[in-house]
Every structure is written in structure tokens, then in C-alpha cells.
Amino acid sequence: MATALKGHKSPPSGGKFNWMKHVKYEHLVAGVSGGVTSTLLLHPLDLIKIRFAVNDGRTAAVPQYRGLTGAFLTIFRQEGFKGLYKGVTPNVWGSGSAWGFYFLFYNTIKTYIQDGNSAQPLGPSLHMLAAAEAGVLTLVMTNPIWVVKTRLCLQLSEPGQKVNNAAVYAGMVDGLKKIYRTEGVRGLYSGFVPGMLGVSHGALQFMTYEEMKNKYNQHRKRPIDAKLTTVEYLTFAAVSKLIAAATTYPYQVIRARLQDHNHRYKGTWDCIKLTWRYESWRGFYKGLGPNLLRVMPATMVTFVTYEHVSRYLLGFRKP
Structure with a gap:
């Protein structure tokens, strides 16, 4: 957090815990709400994306699909409706906690830099720096959940069996226990290095989102923190995500392959080379x-869920 303040005006003195006054847990609740809602609606597409990402054409244990529709129908036919929601529990936990912590950390860091004045613009560099710091903190806390989610999404056998000497997990907690027991902390943090590279994804997305909102409000001659309509939030969220996703997608493929227990790589660079x-x-x-x-x-x-829930909850703080 101190990194973001280089060359910036120091906040008023008030003890080493002065930054705590900028922590608003409404952002955590609103972020969790948005992450859980979107995950429950769209988990099957996430599962299919992971299975496509790890399909290197050389691993027999990985199923082959012909297109998005073919993948959906094949999974439904072979694994049933439940198959489309494999890994949904850690995905809900991971997405909910990741978005919650991300919004909490990001808004705390941003508000600390602004010294509580939400109408003060930060500019692209400080927006990106605050988002990157929030991303690193979030990844440290959630990486084990993403490892279990990836493996459950790629699990094609029933619990109790083994495929290619790889354990089969009964669920999220069972997965965390078995990974820690057999692979240690290192196993829970597999894919962490490309995940760190992925911090740039969130930083780019948040910077773009914030800057578009700010420029739009300035164009309308309104404070930069003025509330927007649902359609405006939707538009800015979609454009910022499209830019970030197209720019940084390769790291997700590498991370998924490193986390997949059907593949064996010596490390991140080995995965990239192969x-x-x-x-x-x-x-x-x-x-x-x-x-x-x-x-x-x-x-x-x-983002729309977050914006509306956070506005509603923060409204109770006003006298």
C-alpha cells in the first residue's frame, strides 16, 4: 500500500492504523454478491473453457471436443447436468471471495491515496497500481481455491478412483486436504507464478473501467464519483473486460495447465515452451x-451487482 503513495501527498498523521478508517466492508459484501451471482449463472461456460485450455492434443486423459456446442452436449450426455457444474462449489467460494477481497482492497487503497476524497481523480497509473496491489493480495488468499476448482472441473472419474495415479476428489474440502497431504503448500499454490502475471489483467481492467467512468462524468460536467445508470455500468464493464481479456488471456491457459493433475510440467517456462x-x-x-x-x-x-449493492449499503453510513 505504501508503494502507491510514492511521490504523493502524505495523509494526515493519526497512528500507524490510520488507514483503517478507509476500510469499508460494504465493498467486501457487494463484491461477494456480484461474484457469487455471476458464477452460479455461468459456471458451465467456465468449466468448458478450462477443458479447452488444457487440451494440448497429447494427453489421452483429456477429452476432445468439437466446438462450444459440441462440448456442452458431450458433457451433458456423458456426465449429466451435474457434470456441467463440476467444481461449482470452489468456484463460488473462489469467485465470491476473490471479487469481495479485490473490491475491498482496491477501494481501501484507492481511498487511502485520495485521503477519503472520492471526487479526487487518480489518473491511469495510480488506478493501475492500486488494482495491481489489490490483485496480489487477493491472489495470495485465493490461489488454493482456484487449484481445487480447476482440478474438479477436469475430474472425469468418481471419488475413490485414480486416473494416471492422480487422486480423485469428493469436493472442495476433500480436494484441499488431499492436495496439501500429497503435494504440500507448493501444490496449493501451483499456477501462482502465471497467476501473478494475471494480476496485470485485473489492473488493466480496473484502470480502464475507472478511467472510462471518470472521463464520462467529466464530459457530463459531474463529479467523477457520480452514480451512473445500469446501462452505463454494463457498457463500461463489458468494454474494460474485453480489452483486458484479449490482452492477457495466455496466462490463463498456462495457469490451468500447471494446475491440471493430468499434465506434468517442470514449471512455468517448461509449460510455455512445450x-x-x-x-x-x-x-x-x-x-x-x-x-x-x-x-x-x-x-x-x-460489476452492476457490486455498484448497486455497494451504493445501497454505503447509504446507511450517511447521517
Whole structure:
């Protein structure tokens, strides 16, 4: 947090916990609400995206699908409706907690830099820096949940069985226990390095979203923190997500492959080299179609839910 304040006016003195006055838990609740809502609606697309991402054409345990519709129908036919929601529990926990913590950390850091004045513009660099710091803190707290979610989405056998000597998990808690027991903390943080690269995704998205809102309100000669309509929130959320997703998608493919227990890589660089060698640049964009189909409406639902819930909850703070 101190990093974001370099070259910036120091806040008034008030003890080392002075920043705590800027923590508003309404942002946490609103972020969780948005993340959970969008996840429950769109989890099947997330599952299909992961299965496309890890399909390197060389691993027999990974099923082959022909297009988004073919994948949906094949999973439904072979695994039933429940198959489309494999990994939904850790996804709900992961998405809800990730969005909740992200909005909480981001708004706390941003408000601390502004010294409580939400009408003070930060500019693109400070917006991106605040978002990056929030992203790192969030990833440290949620990476184990994403590992379990990825593995459950790729699980094709019943609990108690083993495929290619890989454990099969009964659920999120069982997955966390088995990964920790067999792979230790390192297993729970597999994919962490490309996940750190993915912090740039959130930073780029939030910077774009905030700057578009600010410029739009300035164009209308209103305070930058003025409330927008639902359609305006939807538009800015969609555009910012599209830009961030198209720019940073390859890291998601690498992270998913490192977290998949059907694959064995020596590390991040080994995964990148093998993907390029056997699949060229196209390998880094596998699953981009279903990913965009999922993240665009997911982000729109998440941001609109967050904006309205946070406005409602923060309204109770006003005298």
C-alpha cells in the first residue's frame, strides 16, 4: 500500500492504523454478491473453457471436443447436468471471495491515496497500481481455491478412483486436504507464478473501467464519483473486460495447465515452451471463445451487482 503513495501527498498523521478508517466492508459484501451471482449463472461456460485450455492434443486423459456446442452436449450426455457444474462449489467460494477481497482492497487503497476524497481523480497509473496491489493480495488468499476448482472441473472419474495415479476428489474440502497431504503448500499454490502475471489483467481492467467512468462524468460536467445508470455500468464493464481479456488471456491457459493433475510440467517456462513447440501461438488462446462468452456477461453482472449493492449499503453510513 505504501508503494502507491510514492511521490504523493502524505495523509494526515493519526497512528500507524490510520488507514483503517478507509476500510469499508460494504465493498467486501457487494463484491461477494456480484461474484457469487455471476458464477452460479455461468459456471458451465467456465468449466468448458478450462477443458479447452488444457487440451494440448497429447494427453489421452483429456477429452476432445468439437466446438462450444459440441462440448456442452458431450458433457451433458456423458456426465449429466451435474457434470456441467463440476467444481461449482470452489468456484463460488473462489469467485465470491476473490471479487469481495479485490473490491475491498482496491477501494481501501484507492481511498487511502485520495485521503477519503472520492471526487479526487487518480489518473491511469495510480488506478493501475492500486488494482495491481489489490490483485496480489487477493491472489495470495485465493490461489488454493482456484487449484481445487480447476482440478474438479477436469475430474472425469468418481471419488475413490485414480486416473494416471492422480487422486480423485469428493469436493472442495476433500480436494484441499488431499492436495496439501500429497503435494504440500507448493501444490496449493501451483499456477501462482502465471497467476501473478494475471494480476496485470485485473489492473488493466480496473484502470480502464475507472478511467472510462471518470472521463464520462467529466464530459457530463459531474463529479467523477457520480452514480451512473445500469446501462452505463454494463457498457463500461463489458468494454474494460474485453480489452483486458484479449490482452492477457495466455496466462490463463498456462495457469490451468500447471494446475491440471493430468499434465506434468517442470514449471512455468517448461509449460510455455512445450505449448509453443506443439501448438504454436494458437495454443495460448485455446478456450478464448467460451471464455469471452462467459467473462463478458459475468463481468457485467458482477460489476452492476457490486455498484448497486455497494451504493445501497454505503447509504446507511450517511447521517
